[in-house]
Amino acid sequence: MRFVHDSAPSWDLTYDDVFMVPSRSDVASRLDVDLSTTDGTGTTIPIIAANMTAVSGRRMAETLARRGGLAIIPQDIPIDVVADVVGFVKSRHLVFDTPITMAPTDTVGEAINLLPKRAHGAVVVVDVDKPVGVITEADCTDVDRFTQLHRVMSTDVLTLPDSVDPRQAFDRLHEGRHRLAPVVDATGRLIGILTRTAALRATLYQPAVDATGRLRVGAAIGVNGDVAGRAEALLATGIDVLVVDTAHGHQERMLEALRLVRKLEPSVPIAAGNVVSAEGVRDLVDAGADIIKVGVGPGAMCTTRMMTGVGRPQFSAVLECAVEARRLDRHVWADGGVRHPRDVALALAAGASNVMIGSWFAGTHESPGDVYRDPDGRLFKESFGMASARAVRGRTERDTAFERARKALFEEGISSSRMYLDNERPGVEDLLDRIVAGVRSACTYAGAGSIAELHERAVVGVQSAAGYAEGQPLHISW
Numbered sequence: 001m002r003f004v005h006d007s008a009p010s011w012d013l014t015y016d017d018v019f020m021v022p023s024r025s026d027v028a029s030r031l032d033v034d035l036s037t038t039d040g041t042g043t044t045i046p047i048i049a050a051n052m053t054a055v056s057g058r059r060m061a062e063t064l065a066r067r068g069g070l071a072i073i074p075q076d077i078p079i080d081v082v083a084d085v086v087g088f089v090k091s092r093h094l095v096f097d098t099p100i101t102m103a104p105t106d107t108v109g110e111a112i113n114l115l116p117k118r119a120h121g122a123v124v125v126v127d128v129d130k131p132v133g134v135i136t137e138a139d140c141t142d143v144d145r146f147t148q149l150h151r152v153m154s155t156d157v158l159t160l161p162d163s164v165d166p167r168q169a170f171d172r173l174h175e176g177r178h179r180l181a182p183v184v185d186a187t188g189r190l191i192g193i194l195t196r197t198a199a200l201r202a203t204l205y206q207p208a209v210d211a212t213g214r215l216r217v218g219a220a221i222g223v224n225g226d227v228a229g230r231a232e233a234l235l236a237t238g239i240d241v242l243v244v245d246t247a248h249g250h251q252e253r254m255l256e257a258l259r260l261v262r263k264l265e266p267s268v269p270i271a272a273g274n275v276v277s278a279e280g281v282r283d284l285v286d287a288g289a290d291i292i293k294v295g296v297g298p299g300a301m302c303t304t305r306m307m308t309g310v311g312r313p314q315f316s317a318v319l320e321c322a323v324e325a326r327r328l329d330r331h332v333w334a335d336g337g338v339r340h341p342r343d344v345a346l347a348l349a350a351g352a353s354n355v356m357i358g359s360w361f362a363g364t365h366e367s368p369g370d371v372y373r374d375p376d377g378r379l380f381k382e383s384f385g386m387a388s389a390r391a392v393r394g395r396t397e398r399d400t401a402f403e404r405a406r407k408a409l410f411e412e413g414i415s416s417s418r419m420y421l422d423n424e425r426p427g428v429e430d431l432l433d434r435i436v437a438g439v440r441s442a443c444t445y446a447g448a449g450s451i452a453e454l455h456e457r458a459v460v461g462v463q464s465a466a467g468y469a470e471g472q473p474l475h476i477s478w
Contacts, residue, residue, distance in 0.1 A: 001319070001349050004461040012316035014298075015343040016468050021459040025447035030440035034450045035068075036206075039291055039331035039353040040269040041241050042216050044068030044206040045436055046348060046451060048333060049428075050358035051075060051220040051243055052301075054383040054419075057368035058085045059117065060361065060428060062092045065215035067205040067432050070354075072243050073219040079230065082219050083237040090214040090238060094207045095166060096183045096192025099124045102149060104132065109145030111135050116371040116379070119364070119427025120195050124182050125153045129189045131182040133157060159184045162191055166202035169194050201429060205436075216240040218271075223257040231261045241269050245293070247304065249273040250280035255287040262288030274335055276317035278324035281332070291331045293356070294321045298337030300359035301383060301417060315350055322351025322455075341438025348439065348451050349458035359383050363419030364428040371421070379426075380418040 003009075004021050027033060036044045049056045049064050049071035061071035073082050092098060100114050100123045111123045115137055125133035133153030143152055158181040160169050173181060173196045183192040208216040218241030219234045221227060227244075234242060244257050249272060258272055272284050273293025281292050295318075297304040297311025305311040314337040325332045334347035335356040347355045361367060362383035369381050399407070425431060448454035 001351065001455055001458040001460060004459050009462055012313040013462065014313040015315050015337060015340075015346050016465075017313070017462055018315055018346060018460050019463050019467070019471070020346070020349060020442060020446060021461055022445045023447045023457060023459055025444055027444045027447060027449055030437065030444055031204075032449060033440045033443040035436065035439060037353045037451060039333075041070055041208075041218075041291075041354060042210065043070050043208050043354060045432070046344070046352070046354045046439070047432065047435065048072060048218075048354045048356045049361055050335065050356045051218075051245060052358045052362070052383075053077075054362045054369060054381070055358050055367050057366075058088050059098075059366040060364075060368070061085065061089045061217045062098065062215065063119075063366045063428055064432075065089065065208045065217060066092070066094060066097075067201065067429060068208050069432070070208055070216055070218055070241065072241070072356075073217065073239075075220040075222045075245060077219075079233045079237070082234060082239075086217055086219070086237040086239055089217045090210075092215055093192050094209065094213075094215070095198075095202045096162075096194050097198060099182065099190060099193040101126045101190065102135070103127070104150035104153070105148050107145060108135075108140050108143050108147045108149065108152060111149060112137075112140050112145065115140075116365055119366065119429060120180055120193055120198070122180055122193065123149070124190060124193060125149050126190055131157055131159060131184065131190050134180075134182070157182065159188075160194060161186075166199040170196055170199040173199065198429075201433075205432075210240055218243060220245045221257075221261075222246060223251075223253040227257045228260040228264065231266075232264055235264065235266050235268070239268065241271060241291075242266060243293070244270065244272040244289070245274075247274065247296070249275045249293065250277070250283060255283060258284065258287035258289055271333060273333075275321065276312040278320050281321045281324040281330070282328070285325070285328045285330050289330070291333055291353070292321060292325055293335045294318050294332050294352070295334065295336035295356075299335075300339070302336065315346060318347055318350040318352050326351065341435045342442075344435050345439045345442035345454075346460075348454055349442070349446070349460060351455050353451065359417070359419060360431065361428055363421050364431065365421070365426055366428045367419075372418075374418070379421040381421070383417045383419045 045068040047069035051072035051074045053074045056071040064071050123135040124131050135153050139152050158176050158178045160181045160183045162185050180195040219239045220243040221230050223246045269290040271291035272289040276296050298314040318334045322332045331353040333354045334352035344355045446457045448457050
C-alpha cells in the first residue's frame with residue numbers, strides 16, 4: 001500500500017479519513033477475486049465475528065463458517081458450554097441450515113418466540129422426525145397464541161433430498177414458487193432446511209472447514225487465572241483458533257499468558273491482543289503469538305478513549321502493526337471500528353489478514369439473545385461491551401459480593417445498547433453479502449485478484465470530513 005502523494009501524513013488516521021484511488025486493473029469481474037486468507041485460520045472470506053457475548057454463539061459460528069468466516073466464542077463461557085458449541089458447529093451441514101423444529105401440538109405462541117432465532121424465518125413441524133408442515137410469521141398473524149400448529153401450518157411442503165446440489169435446489173424452489181424447503185434423507189427424516197437465497201450463496205461462498213471437512217470455530221481466553229489449564233481444555237474441544245484476549249494487550253500478564261499457552265505446543269494458530277504499535281507486535285510475537293489483534297478504543301461499545309484518552313485511530317494502527325507483523329512473518333487482525341463495507345476493504349488494504357466485527361453483527365438473527373420490539377415497532381437486540389459492568393458481572397459471578405461490587409465500580413464500556421435489525425438485511429449473511437461485494441469491488445478497482453494483492457497495489461489518499469460526506473449516498477433528495 002502507498003499513499004497517493006507518496007508520503008504518509010504526520011498524524012494518525014481513521015477509516016473515515018482515507019479513501020482508495022482507482023488503479024489500472026485487469027481483474028474483469030468481482031467473482032474473479034480470491035478472498036481466502038493465509039494466516040492459518042482457514043477463512044475463505046476475511047471476516048471474524050468478535051469474541052463478544054452479544055455477538056458470537058453457536059448460530060453465529062455455524063452460519064459464518066458456512067460462508068467462509070470464523071466466530072470466536074467469548075472467554076466468559078464455561079468450558080463445558082464451549083465444548084457443546086464446538087461439537088454443534090462441527091456437526092453442521094456445509095450447505096443446509098439448521099432447522100427450527102416443533103411438534104404439531106406445540107402452539108403459535110411458542111413458534112413466534114422461536115422464529116427470530118434463524119434468518120430463514122420458518123419452523124418445520126415434524127412428526128417422528130419427518131416434516132409434515134411449515135410455519136412462517138405470516139401463518140401466525142392474527143392467530144390466537146394458544147392455537148396448535150397443526151391447525152395453521154402450511155401442508156403444501158416441498159421437500160428436497162439431501163443429495164441435491166445448490167443449483168438443482170434453486171431451480172426446484174423457483175419452479176415451485178417456494179421460498180424454502182425442508183431437506184430430508186432417504187428415509188424422509190429431516191436433516192436441514194434450504195432457502196432459495198441460501199442455495200445461491202452456496203454457489204458463491206466456500207465454507208471454512210478444518211482438515212476433516214468440518215466447519216471451523218475459535219474460542220478466547222483471558223490473561224487471568226489458570227491460563228494454561230483453560231487453554232488446554234479449550235484446545236481439547238477441537239477449536240481451530242485460540243485467542244488470548246485482553247483490552248490492553250501490551251502488558252506483562254499477556255506476555256506471560258502467551259508463554260504459558262505456547263508451552264502447550266498447540267497445533268492451531270494463537271491470536272493475541274489488543275495492541276496498536278509496532279513495539280506491541282514485536283513483544284507479542286516474541287512471546288508466542290501467530291496473529292496480533294489490533295485496536296484500542298474504536299469499537300462501538302467501547303468507552304476507553306473517552307474514559308482514559310488512550311487508544312489510536314484504527315487505520316494508522318493497523319497499517320503500522322501490519323508492517324511489523326509482516327517483517328516477522330506474522331499476521332494482524334483489524335479489531336474494531338468497522339461500520340461499513342468500505343472499512344473492511346481499507347483495513348485489508350492497510351495489511352490486515354482478517355477483520356473482526358462486533359456490534360454490527362449484534363443486530364442480526366444469528367447473534368445470541370432475544371429480539372425485542374421498541375415502541376415504534378422496530379426489532380432490536382441488546383449489545384454490550386466486554387469491559388462493561390454487565391460483562392464484568394458475568395465473568396465475576398464466582399467472586400464474593402464484595403469483590404463483584406468493587407470491580408463493577410470501574411467499568412469501561414456500554415452495558416446496554418440497542419442494535420436494530422435491518423428490515424431488508426436482518427441476517428448476518430445479508431451483511432456478509434454487502435461486505436463481500438464491497439471488498440471484491442474494491443479489489444477490482446485496485447487491480448487486485450487477492451487480499452495480498454490488494455495490500456500490495458492499494459493507493460490510499462487522505463480526505464477531509466467534507467470529502468467523506470461527499471461519498472455518502474442520499475436516500476432522499478436534498
